[in-house]
Amino acid sequence: xxxxxxxxxFLQGIGFYPTGWMHERARPEGVFSMDYYSYVARLAExxxxxAIVFGDQLQSRGAGGRTPERMAMPTLDPMTLxxxxxxxxxxxxxxxxISTTFxxxxxxxERFGTMERITGGRAGWNIVTSxxxxxxxxxxxxxxxxxxxxxxNAADVVDKACELWAAMDRAGPHLNQGRPVLVQAGxxxxxxxxxxxxxxxxxxxxxxxxxxIDFRNDMRSRISGVGxxxxxxRVMPGLSCVLGGTEAxxxxxxxxxxxxxxxxxAIEYLSxxxxxxxxxxxPNAKLPVEAILEKTLLPTxxxxxxxxxxxxxxxxxxxFAMNFMLxxxxxxxxxxxxxxxxxxxxxxxxxxxxxxxxxxxxxxPGGLEDFVExxxxxxxxxxxxxxxxxxxxxxxxxxxxxxxxTEA
Amino acid sequence: xxRPFILSAAIADPELAVPETAATYLAAADEAGLDLLxxxxxxxxxxxxxxxxxxxxxxxxxxxxxxxVPASNxHPFHVARALSAxxxxxxxxxxxxxxxxxxxxxxxxxxVGAARSLWDGWGSxxxxxxxxxxxxxxxxxxxxxxxxxxxxxxxxxxxxMRPLLGQPVLVLDDAAPxxxxxxxxxxxxxxxxxxGATKSLLKVTLDTKVEDVAALFADGKIExxxxxxxxxxxxxxxxxxxxxxxxxxxxxxxxxxxxxxGLPLASTASNQPDxxxxxxxx
Numbered sequence: 288x289x290x291x292x293x294x295x296x297f298l299q300g301i302g303f304y305p306t307g308w309m310h311e312r313a314r315p316e317g318v319f320s321m322d323y324y325s326y327v328a329r330l331a332e333x334x335x336x337x338a339i340v341f342g343d344q345l346q347s348r349g350a351g352g353r354t355p356e357r358m359a360m361p362t363l364d365p366m367t368l369x370x371x372x373x374x375x376x377x378x379x380x381x382x383x384x385i386s387t388t389f390x391x392x393x394x395x396x397e398r399f400g401t402m403e404r405i406t407g408g409r410a411g412w413n414i415v416t417s418x419x420x421x422x423x424x425x426x427x428x429x430x431x432x433x434x435x436x437x438x439x440n441a442a443d444v445v446d447k448a449c450e451l452w453a454a455m456d457r458a459g460p461h462l463n464q465g466r467p468v469l470v471q472a473g474x475x476x477x478x479x480x481x482x483x484x485x486x487x488x489x490x491x492x493x494x495x496x497x498x499x500i501d502f503r504n505d506m507r508s509r510i511s512g513v514g515x516x517x518x519x520x521r522v523m524p525g526l527s528c529v530l531g532g533t534e535a536x537x538x539x540x541x542x543x544x545x546x547x548x549x550x551x552x553a554i555e556y557l558s559x560x561x562x563x564x565x566x567x568x569x570p571n572a573k574l575p576v577e578a579i580l581e582k583t584l585l586p587t588x589x590x591x592x593x594x595x596x597x598x599x600x601x602x603x604x605x606x607f608a609m610n611f612m613l614x615x616x617x618x619x620x621x622x623x624x625x626x627x628x629x630x631x632x633x634x635x636x637x638x639x640x641x642x643x644x645x646x647x648x649x650x651x652p653g654g655l656e657d658f659v660e661x662x663x664x665x666x667x668x669x670x671x672x673x674x675x676x677x678x679x680x681x682x683x684x685x686x687x688x689x690x691x692x693t694e695a
Numbered sequence: 696x697x698r699p700f701i702l703s704a705a706i707a708d709p710e711l712a713v714p715e716t717a718a719t720y721l722a723a724a725d726e727a728g729l730d731l732l733x734x735x736x737x738x739x740x741x742x743x744x745x746x747x748x749x750x751x752x753x754x755x756x757x758x759x760x761x762x763x764v765p766a767s768n769x770h771p772f773h774v775a776r777a778l779s780a781x782x783x784x785x786x787x788x789x790x791x792x793x794x795x796x797x798x799x800x801x802x803x804x805x806x807v808g809a810a811r812s813l814w815d816g817w818g819s820x821x822x823x824x825x826x827x828x829x830x831x832x833x834x835x836x837x838x839x840x841x842x843x844x845x846x847x848x849x850x851x852x853x854x855x856m857r858p859l860l861g862q863p864v865l866v867l868d869d870a871a872p873x874x875x876x877x878x879x880x881x882x883x884x885x886x887x888x889x890x891g892a893t894k895s896l897l898k899v900t901l902d903t904k905v906e907d908v909a910a911l912f913a914d915g916k917i918e919x920x921x922x923x924x925x926x927x928x929x930x931x932x933x934x935x936x937x938x939x940x941x942x943x944x945x946x947x948x949x950x951x952x953x954x955x956x957g958l959p960l961a962s963t964a965s966n967q968p969d970x971x972x973x974x975x976x977x
Binding site for chain 2: 313354362374397552
């Protein structure tokens with residue numbers, strides 16, 4: 288049998304592009320209503336996605352103390368949304384992002400254990416350690432714990448949570464999967480090492496097929512290195528798309544998304560990404576590199592790498608911000624016909640660049656509708672994608688080995 | 696103000712976390728005309744109720760969904776976000792009951808204060824959602840809470856919208872008392888003038904004398920009844936039948952849970968008069 292493609296739907300907020308909420312086929316008011324989530328959950332299940340994934344943050348947007356006015360926010364609590372989506376579906380998995388830094392093992396084990404039960408075994412945990420500097424103040428801290436501390440703590444929290452789930456499973460009611468599927472998205476060497484020891488699925492950016500191959504090979508070798516079977520972990524790079532009946536139509540659809548961009552939105556988006564408020568600067572003047580480096584709450588070395596080259600070239604704030612927003616770094620963005628997209632996905636899979644993809648629709652729900660109606664049937668006709676779910680748990684959908692129960 | 700006879704019940708059965716069972720319990724609660732269903736209670740909380748009320752939102756039509764939240768195993772930032780989301784998904788039917796459950800004295804009260812300050816950080820009319828102008832919200836309506844209590848320090852703003860109800864309906868239980876004076880509902884073993892809430896519900900069993908309850912209601916000492924269920928499918932229809940006359944004679948209002956039950960937002964608890972308004976998109 289040809290290699291099967293796995294698919295996750297990353298449905299945070301109102302789409303991949305910051306301009307997405309303004310699209311005529313976007314429903315920004317929908318993100319506050321159950322009707323919208325019922326529709327989207329059933330659409331994902333109709334598309335036979337493995338899972339719906341929501342990212343998460345533990346702070347509101349507000350770089351430099353200024354809440355942006357043009358970005359789609361706030362989003363609602365992902366675990367709540369996913370559990371409600373489970374109530375209106377039967378098969379699709381539900382992966383919630385929960386921080387190990389700002390939850391005790393007891394808190395998150397109880398939340399996820401309950402979610403695992405009420406979803407009938409469809410829960411997944413995207414394990415994050417939280418990184419945004421504004422998070423600390425919401426939990427009584429002056430600053431974020433250092434990265435090494437966060438990762439060593441994460442390993443302890445995961446171990447303890449697994450013990451608590453084993454106890455919940457034994458006490459009953461039974462947990463269908465034993466525990467949630469463990470998902471990770473670390474990119475740094477520390478993050479990859481943690482994922483190698485822990486993750487059963489990995490979400491990552493891969494802008495090109497070569498980058499995908501390198502990442503997957505690296506992860507498979509790290510996973511073997513810690514004595515685990517690399518076939519027990521799915522590598523799921525991000526993928527966004529803008530589709531059209533012809534290539535020209537797809538490009539026109541992409542241009543329409545780009546044309547909705549305003550300089551004001553772009554500067555707010557850049558401000559959030561750099562953790563410093565740039566809205567008071569003249570957009571036509573040179574990118575204020577010195578001010579950015581002085582004000583940012585992020586590590587200045589990282590920010591310096593992003594902004595210094597443009598500063599040396601004399602790029603304006605306006606141009607830098609527009610380019611930054613409209614040319615998303617890191618993730619693969621496909622623009623073309625559904626046939627071309629299906630071929631690209633198969634090529635990546637056959638080349639060993641991934642086990643599947645984490646689809647990030649460019650706007651919602653229109654972008655997901657286009658993909659489910661256009662691309663899924665082609666992948667199915669080519670025998671590369673399921674037409675029915677193999678079982679009812681996320682673990683069975685991912686084709687992962689069964690969870691091994693141990694005695695207390 | 697509306698003065699309905701309020702029917703409330705609690706389920707602490709671990710099977711409430713099993714989807715097939717939960718579905719039958721929720722259908723029975725709606726069928727019985729229950730106004731409030733507490734998920735767990737003091738001394739019986741074998742699940743995370745905040746997760747279960749999320750599942751219940753699309754699986755129920757009318758009943759108020761009250762999550763029992765343990766101060767010992769929750770954080771107000773997470774609680775504020777979870778219950779805000781449930782309130783949107785349930786169309787304004789959310790409640791919460793904070794119990795100490797072993798936490799140090801004052802923790803539960805601190806949790807209530809912190810979560811309220813986070814919900815109040817977002818104005819009722821924050822959202823604009825104007826595709827044409829590109830303005831999504833009015834930032835002047837978003838405020839950092841800078842809450843500092845004895846146990847929780849929370850800067851805010853929270854990345855969750857102000858709930859439709861403004862704040863979820865806060866329920867006190869005299870089996871696990873906390874020092875809150877401006878709650879919405881108090882579950883009391885006997886009628887008292889000092890229950891700490893807008894309305895008191897008398898704890899009853901199926902053996903309670905209806906005449907006694909009717910007299911207390913007529914005197915304005917209680918606003919309805921609450922029962923802890925051990926066999927929900929058998930007991931819910933009986934509870935509804937026992938008080939059918941009171942319920943029929945004293946119907947609730949129209950609208951969200953606060954409007955139906957006659958529970959205005961506590962002025963002491965909120966710097967906002969209303970719940971969130973979601974603009975309609977043409």
